[in-house]
Amino acid sequence: MSKHSVIVGAITLVFAFVVSVHAKTARVGDIVIEQAWARATTPSAKTGATYLVVRNSGSEPDSIPSLETPVASHTVAHQTRQEGSVSRMSEASPLNVPPGGALEMKPGGTHIMLMDLKSGLKLGQQFPLTITFEKAGKVEVPVKVGKPGALGPE
Amino acid sequence: MLMSNLKKLRFLLWTLVGMVTISVTLLTLVVSSDEPRREGLVEPGRPMAEGADWRLLDETGSAFTPDDLRAKLTLVVFGFTHCPDVCPTSLSYVANTLQALGPQAESVRPLFVTVDPKRDTANIMAExxxxxxxxxxxxxxxxxxxxxxxxSLGVYSRKVPQDDGGYTMDHTATMLLLDDQGRPRSTLDIHEAPEIAAGKIRLLIEKS
Structure with a gap:
């Protein structure tokens, strides 16, 4: 084995390790959930937002009729819409995940609204989120809390 | 026969090259002529809240009146603290813009005005x-x-009841940049890099 290939192998291993630690994915049936993250809030905040990506490798559409987390009393899918200069938020349940496609949540679009937070969300904290899929069933994903103004997973 | 076909092909290809060149040139011109406008300021109109006599409170509990819009350059964002998606995005954009301004950030006063005063007390706003x-x-x-x-600031807001008994607010999400006489001179757009926003503010600092 040449020196070169050893270096390449080592880099690949380190990279694979970093990727596997970084992308906390969960799987249920044909569904993969990746990059679940939330924004830190003030200690007294009553609302928070969580974002994630759901991929459906199956041939059937699936949907998310319910979401649950111990950190909030109600957990609902919401959609932010920008109409001219006005920003509006409305409920977006049930969320649909197209076959062979993905449901990508991000700031300014679809998000999971945590209502009646029991206490604020702290930077670096992690909490579980249970997602129920109509067909694939239930799965629990860890949600990592990032900066208050984070625009993506860190 | 073969020769003339080749000639035709050559002619076609060169025509294509010519068209692509012209389109790229035009596109570059359009993009570059768009650039200064994006970073630019509009001509000053009427001061905002002119003749209005409302009296608000800042996060320390001190009075905030229309006169306070005329003391300094103002960057104002409207929202509410129960808003977890759009408002943190706007405020973190403001924070990044202040960062990009460096020491010049002292010349602008960034405000977050609530559209939900029932829930947003001065303490909650400060936090x-x-x-x-x-x-x-x-x-x-x-x-x-x-x-x-x-x-008086031309901001729309509306309470929207939710299923759980709570409510959310629809509101104007524009980020407004006012000069030191309270006149709107530009808006910030979260889709632009914070450096672009900082550039708009610098331009206004130079003109003030």
């Missing part, structure tokens, strides 16, 4: 704005005073 940057000042007040202020 919330400090999450993003301690320089951002929260502004609230008595509901009738906030309503008067929003009206």
């Amino acid at each position: 919330y704005t400090d999450l993003f940057d301690p320089r951002i000042v929260g502004v609230t007040g008595a509901p009738d005073q906030v309503a008067a202020a929003l009206k």
Whole structure:
């Protein structure tokens, strides 16, 4: 084995390790959930937002009729819409995940609204989120809390 | 016969090259002529809240009146603290813009004015704005005073009841840049890099 290939192998291993630690994915049936993250809030905040990506490798559409987390009393899918200069938020349940496609949540679009937070969300904290899929069933994903103004997973 | 076909092909290819060149040139011209306008300022119109007499409270509990819009350059964002998606995005954009401005950030006063005064007390506004940057000042007040202020600033807001008994607010999400006489001179757009926003503010600092 040449020196070169050893270096390449080592880099690949380190990279694979970093990727596997970084992308906390969960799987249920044909569904993969990746990059679940939330924004830190003030200690007294009553609302928070969580974002994630759901991929459906199956041939059937699936949907998310319910979401649950111990950190909030109600957990609902919401959609932010920008109409001219006005920003509006409305409920977006049930969320649909197209076959062979993905449901990508991000700031300014679809998000999971945590209502009646029991206490604020702290930077670096992690909490579980249970997602129920109509067909694939239930799965629990860890949600990592990032900066208050984070625009993506860190 | 073969020769003439080749000639035709050559002619076609060169025509294609010519068309692509022209389109790229035109596109570059359009993009570059668009650039200064994006970073630019509009001509000053009437001062905002001119003749209005509302009285709000800043996050320290001090009075905030229309005169306070004429003391310094103002960057104002409207929202509410129960808003977990759009408002943190806007406020973190303001924080990044202040960062990009460096020491010149002292020349602008960033405000976060609530459209939900019932829930957003001065303390809650202080705590919330400090999450993003301690320089951002929260502004609230008595509901009738906030309503008067929003009206005079041309801001739309509407309470939207939710299934769980709570409510959310539809609101104008524009980030406004006012000069030191309270006249709107530009808006910030979260889709632009914070450096572009900082450039707009610098331009206004130079003109003031």
